[in-house]
Amino acid sequence: MSNPTDWAAVRADFPILDQQVRGQPLIYFDNAASSQKPRAVIAAIAHYYERDNANVHRGLHELSSRATDAYERARAKVAAYLGAASAEEVVFTRGTTEGINLVAQTWGAKFVRVGDVILLTEMEHHSNLVPWQMLAERTGARLRFVPVLDDGTLALERLGDWLTPEVKLFAFTHISNSLGTINPVAELCRAARAVGAVTLIDAAQSAGHLPVNVREIGCDFLVLSGHKMCAPTGIGVLYGRAELLEAMPPWHGGGEMIVSVSYERSTYKKAPHKFEAGTPNIAGAVGLGAAVDYLERLGRAAIFAHDLELTQQALAGLDALPGVRVLGPRGERGGLAGFVMAAAHPHDLTTFADRHGLALRGGHHCNQPLMKKLRLPGTTRASFYFYNTRAEVDRMLEILAEAVRFFA
Amino acid sequence: MSTELEELYQSVILDHSKRPRNFGEIADGAVHVHGDNPSCGDEIDLSVKFGADGVVEDVKFKGVGCAISQASASLMTMKLKGRSEADAREMLRAFHDLVTTEVADPPRLLGDLRLLAGVRKFPQRVKCAMLGWRAFEQALEQKSGDASVSTEEA
Ligand SMILES: Cc1ncc(COP(=O)(O)O)c(C=O)c1O
Numbered sequence: 249m250s251n252p253t254d255w256a257a258v259r260a261d262f263p264i265l266d267q268q269v270r271g272q273p274l275i276y277f278d279n280a281a282s283s284q285k286p287r288a289v290i291a292a293i294a295h296y297y298e299r300d301n302a303n304v305h306r307g308l309h310e311l312s313s314r315a316t317d318a319y320e321r322a323r324a325k326v327a328a329y330l331g332a333a334s335a336e337e338v339v340f341t342r343g344t345t346e347g348i349n350l351v352a353q354t355w356g357a358k359f360v361r362v363g364d365v366i367l368l369t370e371m372e373h374h375s376n377l378v379p380w381q382m383l384a385e386r387t388g389a390r391l392r393f394v395p396v397l398d399d400g401t402l403a404l405e406r407l408g409d410w411l412t413p414e415v416k417l418f419a420f421t422h423i424s425n426s427l428g429t430i431n432p433v434a435e436l437c438r439a440a441r442a443v444g445a446v447t448l449i450d451a452a453q454s455a456g457h458l459p460v461n462v463r464e465i466g467c468d469f470l471v472l473s474g475h476k477m478c479a480p481t482g483i484g485v486l487y488g489r490a491e492l493l494e495a496m497p498p499w500h501g502g503g504e505m506i507v508s509v510s511y512e513r514s515t516y517k518k519a520p521h522k523f524e525a526g527t528p529n530i531a532g533a534v535g536l537g538a539a540v541d542y543l544e545r546l547g548r549a550a551i552f553a554h555d556l557e558l559t560q561q562a563l564a565g566l567d568a569l570p571g572v573r574v575l576g577p578r579g580e581r582g583g584l585a586g587f588v589m590a591a592a593h594p595h596d597l598t599t600f601a602d603r604h605g606l607a608l609r610g611g612h613h614c615n616q617p618l619m620k621k622l623r624l625p626g627t628t629r630a631s632f633y634f635y636n637t638r639a640e641v642d643r644m645l646e647i648l649a650e651a652v653r654f655f656a
Numbered sequence: 657m658s659t660e661l662e663e664l665y666q667s668v669i670l671d672h673s674k675r676p677r678n679f680g681e682i683a684d685g686a687v688h689v690h691g692d693n694p695s696c697g698d699e700i701d702l703s704v705k706f707g708a709d710g711v712v713e714d715v716k717f718k719g720v721g722c723a724i725s726q727a728s729a730s731l732m733t734m735k736l737k738g739r740s741e742a743d744a745r746e747m748l749r750a751f752h753d754l755v756t757t758e759v760a761d762p763p764r765l766l767g768d769l770r771l772l773a774g775v776r777k778f779p780q781r782v783k784c785a786m787l788g789w790r791a792f793e794q795a796l797e798q799k800s801g802d803a804s805v806s807t808e809e810a
Contacts, residue, residue: 626697
């Protein structure tokens, strides 16, 4: 590796961070909900609109070929970033949620039958739960859940109790957005393969935060959202193994996804294009390509180490606050700290923090069933990214200590 | 410390959130309304017993949620008990005005509920303050039986 990263210089790449909120310097700790964007990404999008904008794959003119090149170059970058075998395994979507719905409605509709089991975990985000409930309702398949233990990890020792041969698909998150748990994804994929189950990984919280290589992990599908990894909103990725994507029927019908159309019927392009009906989010893809370049330059291992350091600092400080309980595993974990404060409900606490310029998230974090199981009305979450600093974590801990006194 | 925070979380409000008054359920002869804020998970179970001519004879609530939702419901039950239907409706209207607009001189009728005026500086918290009142409004509409209301349409 090269020299240690100059994180202060990296932070200066993010114009939005340099502002006051409510008369205080902004501390943005809601990165698990959405990350901020570096100048390189904003500039790439601006450049696209100022120089190259046109529709893709259809015009025979110069701008259209530039736009097409930019769009397909972004696909190739993402494929390399994820370690995919080829760019054809990368489908652009609007985000994680759309990617999961795409798989549920195409692969699921074709291959899932009455009596099959769709295995999930108790820590899934609503977006990796509701589409499967809808599929189960349509097909008569059953849902099953790997339990979450008190320490915030999955009940892996008894995985075989749930991961049985009836399991057609095992869909699970890489990093829990409320607990911070990092699941052993490669191990889970191996176990799923052994019973013939297809795997889908929700990489919304991991793709921008630690090295993710689909071939090393051995997953069949993986989904992510650009906006959580320095790219704009409205762009995401579904990675699918070529063989699976080929076997899947198309999803939306329309332009871009067809080879030929008559009044009666049409023939479809190959993956990934058969899943990308209509004019895609070209500028979004360009932004995602720039984000991937940016993250690769920093190095995902370095990003992970930075976030983990802030997380450990935050957890140690939170443990020292009276009446505060931290959720999730200790040691190696995702860059977020979810906690409850006895004196204050998460919404009162986040309102309090907001008036101090500190952006936290309070609530159920789209994990309603998990919150119910943990008997919590919700939690407060601080989530970090590489542009956050130790000084910001210290300031957060001061503000939270003040909150303990204020609400006591 | 921001004064807006101090206005929002006055000691009376924090006290009601920690030690809610009229906390419980009226078993017989009451309207029961379940109210929730799905986006934040606040919940209220309101029981209202109406007397002749729609007088609010008794009112109790149970609930979980943020300080604003719980204190507002607690203060509401104290102020509503014994009120005529016309007064209760007037309070509902006046309270909504209090938390959403700049009211120079809020009606005396509201009593300690006027302490919740600070909510208007926090637009995202208006639905917390209104939760108990939405449930009460529903109770007024139906006068008997059970119902539920939500601050978001299902
Ligand atoms: C673990 C996880 N899965 C899925 C999602 C949904 O992502 P999006 O809303 O971008 O589709 C999120 C983000 O909120 C998440 O944290």
